[in-house]
Amino acid sequence: MKTSFKAQIITLLIAVLGALAVGAVLLLIVHANPFRAYEAMLFGPFSDLYGLTETAAKATPLLLVGLGIVIAFRSGILNIGAEGQMMMGALAGTVVALNLQRMPGILLLPLTLLAGFAGGAIYGAIPGSLKAYFKVNEILSTIMLNAIAQQFMVYLLRGPLIDPTEISYGTGFPQTQQLPESIWLVRLIPQTRLHLGFVIAILMAILVYIFLWRTVIGYRLRAVGAGPQAARAAGINVETGLLSAMVLSGGFAGLAGIVEVLGIHHRLLDGISAGYGFTGIVAALFGRLHPLGVIPAAFLFGALMLGADMMQRAVAIPAAIVQTIQGLMVLFVVGSDIFIRKPDWARQLLGIKLLKKKSAMGSYPNNQSPPLVPK
Template identity: 35%
Template sequence: MAERLSFPLRLELRGAPSRTMTYLSPVIAIVATLLLGALLFLALGKDPLAGLKVFLIDPFNGKRAISELLLKSVPLILCALGLAVCFRASIWNIGAEGQFTVGALCSGAMLVWLDVPGHGVSGGMGLVLMIVAGVIGGALWAAITAFLRDQFNANEILVSLMLTYVAQLLLMWAVNGPLKDPNGMNFPQSKVFSSEFMLPTLISGTRLHIGFAVAIVAAVLMAIFMMRSLRGFSLMVGGVAPHAARYAGFSARSALWVSLLISGAFAGLAGAFEIAGPIGQLLPSVSPGYGFAAIIVAFIGRLHPIGAILGGLIMSLLYLGGELAQSRLGLPSAITGVFQGMLLFLLLACDTLIDYRLAWNKKV
């Protein structure tokens, strides 16, 4: 009988990881990402120091650059806030991108309907209606995942992910059909919205809008909800110890619906802010992948709402650095995705090595 081959190393569970190491893991992953990024620049024939400068220093070069950094972080923070709630409840919502898209679509449809001469709706009321439409649209799209998981025990990872592509096709249909600008030279886009329906800016001369302040306030409120409320506590207990949650009378079904609806609402709000802020109209490319990038943001922030702010700023830095690397260093657009992928991989590796250690298999 042939002897079974075994790998000489195995993963051995450590004791309970220290809180310090848990929070140091993202820092180690970020530093490792930058070191690998320097090697990547070198392999591409670019000066590693110049490449890192484009990613780390140039996005802070002046008021306008900093405002763009903060602006880019708004959808990332908002999507990550909702995902953090889901992940803490062990509900693996991977479809924030789709919920973002549907939120943008519903908000855009609302603005197209409102932005008609003589409609009689003020700019302030129009913004409120636009935001409500985005929040409801994102929440309803997440509710599809909750319903299928609740009624048919469908895997929420696959359902939420596949719904993302359905949402993108729905957006393509809308901008090529009922929401298409009749004077848009046949491009798939809505008309440019009036300035009265645009979000007010926080800093004059920049594009940074009030959505950034809303994201910060939302992070604080979500921290209070998750850490200081009974409902937030029940979600966290249900994710960590589902048997204990059932014994305490916490409903797993309620946790499913609440976490997914909150997540969808935040993603929809992010989509509404995007079309009423920097974009100003509805386009097929409304998102460069904010919903997927927000997954990394949530884990960088250790699934904590305040940590999502820091994670959003770091991911925003990678987005802007990637754009600058294209224009100044002649690198391909995929450089942003490469850095995001490296960061996610290294973050998962650091988290794994905090919980486990490598050990030699003993020969029998």
């Protein structure tokens, strides 16, 4: 029995309302008006051009990171190293851009983006090959590699890459000088932060969709994710599959990093990854691990993050409430997913009598997710 569209929406709404209801208690304790708070949080991002463009600007890195997560996940890897891969991509792109400043922008921009992708890809190749050839679990290696990337980036930013004026003024803040304006990603609407990267991200989503479902390599990757043993039996090189998945996954995170640099900050500075590495995972999973599904999911998450910050300002509450409510949303929505995936089982849970006709296993969508931790 397929869950109807209406039922899906109702489930999602109930889950969100549930999270908000719990959050309201927290708000009431600090004497904040939950209605005003939620008004700012839910409608703020959509109420004007500023909110909408800012949401899209936030959705851009989320989408790019999310695409990488989708590729990895489909190949049977949970990539929680996107934070580090973003930093490495941003670093690689920035180094290229700073050293080839004289090059015309039309050439330098693609080169910088490519370098960003390559930086992330190489950093993704590390856990990829460790997993494929040394059986080092990717959760372990990526957690460690995130911390390493953070230190490595700060080292370069305060040393070889630092903006010379930071030294001459003695402020010493670890950031590079501004990149040449010729390679900034064009702002699509003046006076907003919506930049060309948003379009790039959407194009990439389509590209990844075609790659995963319309090419042989994409098929192989998905086969590896669906079952390594079966894939091997079918003559697919599982190791190469795992490695290429992580290379691509890291590449997209790296692209997200350099797009943030070129579109938002115009220079590299600490804090560039801004937690997108983790929220990107959530966005990817909410997008049903489908490249096109990640588009609305990233947009929704961008709005949620922005709206939550707006709520903090609307009713003057501790910033920590924002994170609490975001966490609640994730828990409620992911928890409610079963009502969509397996309505029968969920009904049984609720004590409602199981429908007579036991549904086929088809309650999973076609693109059923592979087991999270591959064997």
